[in-house]
Amino acid sequence: MKSALTLSAPNQTLRHDWTRDEVRSIYHQPLLELVFQAQQVHRQHHNPQEVQCCRLLSIKTGGCPEDCGYCPQSAHYETGVERASLMDVDDVLARAREAKSEGSTRFCMGAAWREVRDGRDFDAVLEMVRGVSSLGMEVCCTLGMLTPEQAQRLAEAGLTAYNHNLDTSPEFYDSIITTRRYEDRLRTLQNVRRAGITVCCGGIIGMGESDDDRIGLLHQLASLDSHPESVPINMLVAVEGTPMANAQPADPLALVRCIATARLLMPASMVRLSAGRRSLTREAAALCFLAGANSIFTGEKLLTTPNPEVDEDEQLFRDLGLRPMAFE
Numbered sequence: 512m513k514s515a516l517t518l519s520a521p522n523q524t525l526r527h528d529w530t531r532d533e534v535r536s537i538y539h540q541p542l543l544e545l546v547f548q549a550q551q552v553h554r555q556h557h558n559p560q561e562v563q564c565c566r567l568l569s570i571k572t573g574g575c576p577e578d579c580g581y582c583p584q585s586a587h588y589e590t591g592v593e594r595a596s597l598m599d600v601d602d603v604l605a606r607a608r609e610a611k612s613e614g615s616t617r618f619c620m621g622a623a624w625r626e627v628r629d630g631r632d633f634d635a636v637l638e639m640v641r642g643v644s645s646l647g648m649e650v651c652c653t654l655g656m657l658t659p660e661q662a663q664r665l666a667e668a669g670l671t672a673y674n675h676n677l678d679t680s681p682e683f684y685d686s687i688i689t690t691r692r693y694e695d696r697l698r699t700l701q702n703v704r705r706a707g708i709t710v711c712c713g714g715i716i717g718m719g720e721s722d723d724d725r726i727g728l729l730h731q732l733a734s735l736d737s738h739p740e741s742v743p744i745n746m747l748v749a750v751e752g753t754p755m756a757n758a759q760p761a762d763p764l765a766l767v768r769c770i771a772t773a774r775l776l777m778p779a780s781m782v783r784l785s786a787g788r789r790s791l792t793r794e795a796a797a798l799c800f801l802a803g804a805n806s807i808f809t810g811e812k813l814l815t816t817p818n819p820e821v822d823e824d825e826q827l828f829r830d831l832g833l834r835p836m837a838f839e
């Protein structure tokens with residue numbers, strides 16, 4: 512087999528026909544060799560000193576009818592997350608302006624919905640999208656399943672990206688979620704893509720999945736045509752009350768391995784080191800950037816769980832010689 516590096520050289524068209532065996536052999540290379548290859552490919556497509564800073568806001572929290580085993584917002588579990596109805600448009604826009612003034616270029620709004628329903632709440636979300644877009648920020652939403660018409664309305668409101676994760680391999684999916692199927696996720700991703708919105712799609716490690724499940728997820732993502740423009744890789748934030756509260760934490764080096772593999776398979780995509788940074792050392796985070804991660808969430812909170820402090824991140828950037836990606 513050719514090396515991963517040859518397979519993803521920059522002047523070749525991006526590949527969408529990786530076999531699972533190819534992904535497996537890339538993933539299982541000696542870690543430092545894998546990271547070296549990923550860093551080379553990273554430098555051919557991205558500025559290695561720049562990291563995109565994104566801000567998350569939960570615009571509708573808790574009480575979700577889905578039973579995702581990792582999620583503190585599912586109504587199936589007692590997690591202590593307080594339910595809240597949809598935020599006011601003005602409050603959301605105030606938070607977006609604040610995020611912009613603190614250097615975020617992308618604002619991502621999350622709602623604990625199974626799917627979008629047409630009506631007053633969706634109209635308000637469209638208003639939020641128009642407002643954030645008019646600030647000159649990239650605007651992303653994650654609202655659950657979407658119909659083609661809803662995707663079209665979001666596109667018309669100025670949505671840049673839609674986040675909808677595949678989370679794990681197709682085989683492991685029904686061990687973590689029973690209220691929807693992998694195909695439901697793929698259908699929404701297709702609706703988003705057809706509406707001309709960029710796709711943000713990734714997964715979670717640390718849910719008790721095997722290496723082969725991680726390989727299966729990466730294979731699915733890299734088989735999407737086009738590749739997701741952004742690929743969030745989350746480490747499980749184990750929350751009391753969820754079925755995964757006591758899951759064995761993933762080895763941070765496995766996170767590095769997943770990031771490097773994602774970078775080699777999808778060289779032009781943004782790879783986002785997402786949830787779980789509070790459980791990483793600074794050194795592990797540095798390895799993730801070396802492996803090709805070039806985006807993070809900043810700010811003290813993700814959706815419902817804590818994220819590193821802003822000044823800790825600023826110090827990390829100074830120490831690693833990184834800078835936040837500027838507005839275009």
Ligand code: SAM
Pocket residue numbers: 581582583584621622623624625653654655656674675676678714715745746747748749750786787814
């Ligand atoms: N309800 C929508 C959905 O599921 O698409 C949007 C919100 S949902 C919270 C967004 C993503 O957050 C999930 O797809 C999952 O990958 C991630 N996530 C949720 N809980 C998490 C946790 N405890 N640790 C890590 N990632 C988590």
Ligand code: DTB
Pocket residue numbers: 567583619621653674676713714743744745748785786813814815816817
């Ligand atoms: C993604 O992949 N990670 C973000 C974002 N997309 C929406 C969400 C992480 C949520 C972590 C758990 C919480 O804070 O509730």
Ligand code: SF4
Pocket residue numbers: 575576577578579582583584585586622623624625655
């Ligand atoms: Fe609901 Fe999304 Fe949480 Fe699943 S991940 S329970 S769909 S909010």
